[in-house]
Amino acid sequence: xxxxxxxxxxxxxxxxxxxxxxxxxxxxxxxxxxxxxxxxxxxxxxxxxxxxxxxxx
Amino acid sequence: xxxxxxxxxxxxxxxxxxxxxxxxxxxxxxxxxxxxxxxxxxxxxxxxxxxxxxxxxxxxxxxxxxxxxxxxxxxxxxxxxxxxxxxxxxxxxxxxxxxxxxxxxxxxxxxxxxxxxxxxxxxxxxxxxxxxxxxxxxxxxxxxxxxxxxxxxxxxxxxxxxxxxxxxxxxxxxxxxxxxxxxxxxxxxxxxxxxxxxxxxxxxxxxxxxxxxxxxxxxxxxxxxxxxxxxxxxxxxxxxxxxxx
Numbered sequence: 641x642x643x644x645x646x647x648x649x650x651x652x653x654x655x656x657x658x659x660x661x662x663x664x665x666x667x668x669x670x671x672x673x674x675x676x677x678x679x680x681x682x683x684x685x686x687x688x689x690x691x692x693x694x695x696x697x
Numbered sequence: 698x699x700x701x702x703x704x705x706x707x708x709x710x711x712x713x714x715x716x717x718x719x720x721x722x723x724x725x726x727x728x729x730x731x732x733x734x735x736x737x738x739x740x741x742x743x744x745x746x747x748x749x750x751x752x753x754x755x756x757x758x759x760x761x762x763x764x765x766x767x768x769x770x771x772x773x774x775x776x777x778x779x780x781x782x783x784x785x786x787x788x789x790x791x792x793x794x795x796x797x798x799x800x801x802x803x804x805x806x807x808x809x810x811x812x813x814x815x816x817x818x819x820x821x822x823x824x825x826x827x828x829x830x831x832x833x834x835x836x837x838x839x840x841x842x843x844x845x846x847x848x849x850x851x852x853x854x855x856x857x858x859x860x861x862x863x864x865x866x867x868x869x870x871x872x873x874x875x876x877x878x879x880x881x882x883x884x885x886x887x888x889x890x891x892x893x894x895x896x897x898x899x900x901x902x903x904x905x906x907x908x909x910x911x912x913x914x915x916x917x918x919x920x921x922x923x924x925x926x927x928x929x930x931x932x933x934x935x936x937x938x939x940x941x942x
Contacts, residue, residue, distance in 0.1 A: 686732045691924045
C-alpha cells in the first residue's frame with residue numbers, strides 16, 4: 641500500500657521523475673525476499689494458530 | 698417467550714464452548730503449546746460444564762445436592778478463571794513482571810479462598826446465601842474477563858493500524874476483535890449478576906432471559922466465529938479488508 645499509493649506521490653512531489661517505476665521496482669524486489677514469520681508466541685501468531693482452518697479437529 | 702430466549706442463549710453458549718474447547722484441546726495435544734491448552738480448558742470448564750452445572754445446582758429438584766454441586770462448580774471456576782488469567786499473561790504480556798505477578802497472585806489467592814470456604818464454613822451455607830470467603834470469586838471473574846477483553850481489544854486496534862499498510866492478516870485482526878467481544882460480553886454478564894445480587898434482586902427466569910441470554914448468545918456466536926469460522930465468513934472478512942486497502 642505504501643509503495644503503490646503513498647511513496648510515488650511523495651517522490652514525484654520532490655522532483656523524482658520516474659517515481660512509479662522506482663516504487664514498482666522496490667516492490668518487486670521486496671516480494672522476492674523471504675522474511676522470518678512473526679515469533680511463534682506473539683499474540684498474532686497465537687491467534688492465527690487458534691483459528692486456522694487447517695488445524696480444525 | 699423469555700424462557701425460550703434464555704434457553705436459546707444458554708444452549709448457544711454451551712454448544713459453542715463445548716465444540717470450540719474440544720477443538721482447542723485437540724490442537725494443544727498436537728502443538729504442545731500452553732495458550733491453546735489453557736484457553737480450551739477455560740472454555741470447557743466455564744462454558745460447556747460449569748454453566749449447565751450452575752443452572753442444575755440452583756434447581757429445586759436438586760436442593761439436596763446443592764452443597765456438593767456448588768463445591769464442584771467452584772472448583773471448575775477456579776481452574777477456568779486461572780486458565781483465562783494464564784492465557785492473558787502468556788499471550789499478551791509474557792515478558793512483563795507485573796503480569797506474571799498478577800497471574801500467580803490471582804491463582805494463589807483464589808485457590809486460598811476456595812480452601813478457606815471448603816475447610817471453614819463449608820459449601821452448604823454458601824449455596825443458601827451466596828455469602829462466605831468464596832463470594833470474592835465475583836471480583837476475580839471480573840478481573841480475568843476484563844483483562845482479557847482489554848488486552849485483545851488493544852491488540853486488535855494495533856493490528857488495524859498495520860492492516861491499513863498491508864502489514865497484518867485481516868482474519869487474525871478480526872479474531873482478536875471477536876475474542877474481545879466475547880470477553881466483554883462475559884464481563885457484562887458477570888457484572889449484571891453481581892449487581893443484582895448486591896441489590897438483593899433474585900435471579901428469576903425472566904431476568905435470566907432478559908439479561909443473561911442475549912449476552913450468552915453473543916459470547917457463543919463470537920467464540921464460534923473466532924475459532925471455528927465458516928468459510929463464507931472468512932471470505933467476507935478478507936474481501937472487506939481488500940476493499941478497504
